[in-house]
Amino acid sequence: MNNFVELNLGKAGLEFVQNSLNDWKGLAKDAASLPIQTGTAMALVPKGTSMERALQFSKCNIKVSHYEPNWFEDRFHRLMKEHQKCSFIVQDMASISTDDWVKKSDSPMFFHNKSIYYYLNRKDFRADKIVDLLYAYPGSHHVFGFFLKCGITDAIQKQDVPSETYKGILDNIVEIYVSAYDREGHVIWTR
Amino acid sequence: MVGFFDLVTPTSPDFSADNDNALTSISSLYSIPDGTNPIASNMTPGGGAFTLGQWGNMFQVRADTAQNQEWQSDDGNVEQLNNTQTAQMLPPSTIFTKPPVEVVKPPVELFKPQTSTVEPPLEPPLPNYPTDPTKPPAPGWEWRGGEGSQPGDTRGAWKSPNQGESLHPDTEHGPPEGPHHDYNPPTGSTKYPNRNGYRWYPNGRMEPKSILPEDYV
Numbered sequence: 001m002n003n004f005v006e007l008n009l010g011k012a013g014l015e016f017v018q019n020s021l022n023d024w025k026g027l028a029k030d031a032a033s034l035p036i037q038t039g040t041a042m043a044l045v046p047k048g049t050s051m052e053r054a055l056q057f058s059k060c061n062i063k064v065s066h067y068e069p070n071w072f073e074d075r076f077h078r079l080m081k082e083h084q085k086c087s088f089i090v091q092d093m094a095s096i097s098t099d100d101w102v103k104k105s106d107s108p109m110f111f112h113n114k115s116i117y118y119y120l121n122r123k124d125f126r127a128d129k130i131v132d133l134l135y136a137y138p139g140s141h142h143v144f145g146f147f148l149k150c151g152i153t154d155a156i157q158k159q160d161v162p163s164e165t166y167k168g169i170l171d172n173i174v175e176i177y178v179s180a181y182d183r184e185g186h187v188i189w190t191r
Numbered sequence: 192m193v194g195f196f197d198l199v200t201p202t203s204p205d206f207s208a209d210n211d212n213a214l215t216s217i218s219s220l221y222s223i224p225d226g227t228n229p230i231a232s233n234m235t236p237g238g239g240a241f242t243l244g245q246w247g248n249m250f251q252v253r254a255d256t257a258q259n260q261e262w263q264s265d266d267g268n269v270e271q272l273n274n275t276q277t278a279q280m281l282p283p284s285t286i287f288t289k290p291p292v293e294v295v296k297p298p299v300e301l302f303k304p305q306t307s308t309v310e311p312p313l314e315p316p317l318p319n320y321p322t323d324p325t326k327p328p329a330p331g332w333e334w335r336g337g338e339g340s341q342p343g344d345t346r347g348a349w350k351s352p353n354q355g356e357s358l359h360p361d362t363e364h365g366p367p368e369g370p371h372h373d374y375n376p377p378t379g380s381t382k383y384p385n386r387n388g389y390r391w392y393p394n395g396r397m398e399p400k401s402i403l404p405e406d407y408v
Contacts, residue, residue, distance in 0.1 A: 022338070023337040023338060023346055024337040024338060024346075025337060025338055029338060059365070060368060060400070061368075093335070093337070093348075094335040094347075094348050094350045094357045094375075095335070095350065095355060096335070099350070099352040099353075099355065100352055100353050101352070101353060101354055101355035101377065101378075102355075105355075105378065107378070135387045141348055141357075141359035141361075141373050141375070142337070142346070182361075182364075182373075182400070183373070183387070183388065183400065184387070184400060
């Protein structure tokens with residue numbers, strides 16, 4: 001952690017989160033209706049990174065967050081103290097539930113309107129699993145992660161969740177992780 | 192490594208040690224350290240077997256007594272100086288019949304056949320680099336993108352439904368990377384182990400994006 005700092009990205013960061021969410025479908029699109037502008041947006045960046053550079057969200061080689069997998073774990077554990085129940089889900093922006101490979105996969109996931117959401121419950125909040133989820137699963141250029149103040153039951157594994165459940169997920173979003181820096185890092189919005 | 196003559200100083204020009212009485216002969220001819228003090232200023236107690244310096248392959252002083260002494264040189268090499276009372280010289284002391292003028296060292300494999308440590312270039316996921324991002328890179332690939340996304344734009348990717356891999360056109364990417372496609376391999380791919388994906392350049396080069404820590408690859 002010594003080489004990285006959490007940089008508050010201010011209004012420009014909030015705009016980036018809002019626009020990114022608006023551009024997509026599924027939970028990302030629906031989360032755009034949350035009060036994004038009243039939250040905060042930050043990124044984990046190397047010490048000495050200028051604000052100007054940190055706001056170049058599509059530019060790669062900023063060498064960011066995944067070099068600090070323990071930072072994610074620490075952050076999640078801090079949130080766990082605030083919320084008795086919590087979980088983390090990541091939306092797959094490219095696959096749909098009817099894709100052949102999905103049938104073969106045994107990753108924890110659920111579906112809504114054909115969109116795929118991978119999930120981790122608090123018992124699995126380990127650095128390797130978090131980073132794995134944020135970087136490895138979604139076969140797309142864009143990644144959206146959602147930290148929820150509610151748990152997810154394994155009963156929904158590979159199930160299409162009903163609208164009420166989906167709405168519950170939306171209401172319980174505490175943080176949103178938006179891929180940035182050419183998918184080498186994230187901008188994190190906190191409600 | 193401390194050389195032999197740094198350790199043992201000849202006291203006589205006459206070298207006459209024989210096999211059976213090597214210790215006596217050597218003792219009488221050389222001032223051999225008693226094993227209780229460092230034999231060279233750059234040695235400190237350590238562990239391991241003692242090999243006498245640069246001629247270590249030619250002879251060794253060996254002993255199995257509790258009085259063995261070990262010294263470690265500053266450069267980390269561990270050398271053990273044995274109690275001279277039980278030492279044996281190997282090979283035969285005929286080595287010492289005259290001060291060595293020319294020593295033929297045992298062959299050392301300095302020029303082993305070189306095997307390249309450079310990994311061969313990673314093979315692209317498809318035979319041809321996609322020159323038109325608005326068209327599927329291969330039969331069966333489908334465009335998956337954001338709200339209102341059109342094939343080839345920056346908000347989507349070509350997806351192979353069978354494998355779960357995807358190709359995202361990043362044709363406007365500025366220097367130093369320049370135009371490329373982002374290739375996201377299927378989960379668990381052994382051919383493309385960097386799960387953070389690769390950049391596939393028009394010249395066919397595949398380059399891993401920032402590599403995840405080893406534990407997570």
